[in-house]
Amino acid sequence: MSNVKHSAKLKLGAYILPIIIISQFACTSLWFAGNAVLDDLVLKTGLGTEIIGYVLSSVQIGFIVGTLVFAILMIADRYSPSKVFMISAFLAALCNMVLLFQDISNTTLFMARLGTGFFLAGIYPVGMKIAADYYEKGLGKALGYLVGALVLGTAFPHLLQGLKLGEDYTMVIKITSLLTILGGASIYFMVPNGPYRKSSKVLQLRAGMTLFRIPAFKKAAIGYFGHMWELYAFWAFIPFAIKTYNSIHNINLPYSLWTFSIIGLGAISCAIGGNFALKWGSGKVAMFSLLLSGLLCMASPLFFLMPTYLFLLAFCLWGMFVVSDSPQFSTLVASAVPIELKGTALTLVNSIGFTISIISIQLLTFWLEVVASSYIFTVLTIGPILGIWAMGKGGLNK
Template identity: 95%
Template sequence: MSNVKHSAKLKLGAYILPIIIVSQFACTSLWFAGNAVLDDLVLKTGLGTEIIGYVLSSVQIGFILGTLVFAILMIADRYSPSKVFMISAFLAALCNMVLLFQDISNATLFMARLGTGFFLAGIYPVGMKIAADYYEKGLGKALGYLVGALVLGTAFPHLLQGLKLGEDYTIVIKITSLLTILGGASIFFMVPNGPYRKPSKVLQLRAGMTLFRIPAFKKAAIGYFGHMWELYAFWAFIPFAVKTYNSIHNIHLPYSLWTFSIIGLGGISCAIGGHFALKWGSGKVAIISLLLSGFLCMASPLFFLMPPYLFLLAFCLWGLFVVSDSPQFSTLVASAVPLELKGTALTLVNCIGFSISIISIQLLTFWLEVVDSSYIFTVLTIGPVLGIWAMGKGGLNK
């Protein structure tokens, strides 16, 4: 009887992936919801521009704390991932709606975004864990679509802000909160536990640290950390880059819509990269992406000297390659560990990776005071170089 159920769940997997993708998109729309309306929140709260970097980092800090707790307690491996996803989505939406309060202090704003990030830890890595429970083969392709949904969800608030809907910033908060609630409910009611799920019955507080003794996991993790040094700092400062270009050339490129486009293109490249991974292997797709995004990092000062169409083309290409390696690193991480530790491994790597992104975001904020604005992205080259070095040590070609 158990074999019949297992076979039925395998057939169900083809229909489950679109549900996970849509839910991941809906729930991760919270990620940059605060960033998209940051100018309005700064005016409302009286926050100074000198601490915008800290506001941008608050979701990341919350996510780090959340993934640390989830990893130590092995929540995604010990409990039903669908239930964890739904509860986290509801609580994240609640934190997001705090931004609708009429009177909101600096501390309340920071804590609201911190809470949103904390509960996103039960959405992004847990969503990947759910996919891994359904796909033993072709996981790179599945995660390509899944991370692509994350990318589009991340960009979505910028689209709302760029449209007329964005003239009332509360609409952005209301829509993203509603989408998150619907996404969480969809996972709970429509996605049962996968056929390859092997729950951990015993809490192993040191399980996460022992994973670094696995060579394949260690290489994939370091590669991912290099990728994360670049990714979120790049995303967070795209509006600043467009504003800087506008100032230099005295033109008006709509920064919200272009931020959506540049980030959103990464969702397409994640999906395409997943298909290439079936032929080339996840390691090769990841290292090619790192090489191309690293080259664009180094060349970025030249972009501000280009005519508008070339400036936008360069940033759109960067948006494609900066994230296309992410699902492949996650595939390598999940493939390197025992079944009962996949959720813990993905969550732990996310935790450390996002901790690194905090440093790079703060470094760019400081870098603005030191160098010409057109040079701020060059420091991000450190990440791809580190990732390529890790990938080259013995190779990750599967």
């Protein structure tokens, strides 16, 4: 009887992946919702430019704390991932809606975004865990589409803001919150536990330390950390880059719509990279993406001297290659550990990776005071160099 259920779930896999993808897109739309309405929040709170640090860093900090808690307690491996996903989505949406309050202080704003980030820890890595429970083979392709959904969800608030829906910034908050609730419910009611799921019955508080003793996991994790040094800092400062270009050339590119386009194109490259991974392997796809992204990092000061169409083309290509390695690193991580620890491994690597992203975002803020605006991204080259070194040394590019 169990074999019949197992076979039935395998057949469901082809239909379930689109549900996971759509739900992941819907729920991760919360990620940059605060960033997209930053100018409106400045006017509403009267806090001035110092609010930027609160909004940029609070979600990341919340996500780091959340993933650390989820990893230590092995939440995704001990409990039904679909139930964890739904509960996290509902609570994240609730935190997001705090931004609709009439009177909001800097402390309230920080805690609301912190809470959103905390519960996103039960969405993004848990979504990948659900996919891993359905795809023993072809996981790189599945995660390519799944991370592509994350990328599109991350970019979506910028599209909403760029479209100026009724000139009311609260529409961004309302739409992303509603999408998140629908996405969480869809996972719970339409995606049962996968056929390859193996529950961990015992809490292993030292599981994280044990994972880093696995050479393949350690090398894949270091490659991912190098990628994360660059990714979110690049995404966070795209509007600044476009504003800088506008100032240099005295033009008026719509930065919200172009930020959506540059980030959103990464969804396409993640899907394409996932398909290439079936033939080339996840290591080679990750290595190629990281190398091209690193070269674009190094060349970035030149972009601000280019004609508008070349500037936009360079940033669009960068937006594609900066993230196309992400699902492949996750595939390498998941493939390197025992099946009952996949959820914990993915969550732990996310926690450390996002801690690194906080450091790189803060470094870019400091770097801006030291160098000309057009040189701001050069310091991000450190990440791809480290990642390529780890992959080459560990043979992960095979």
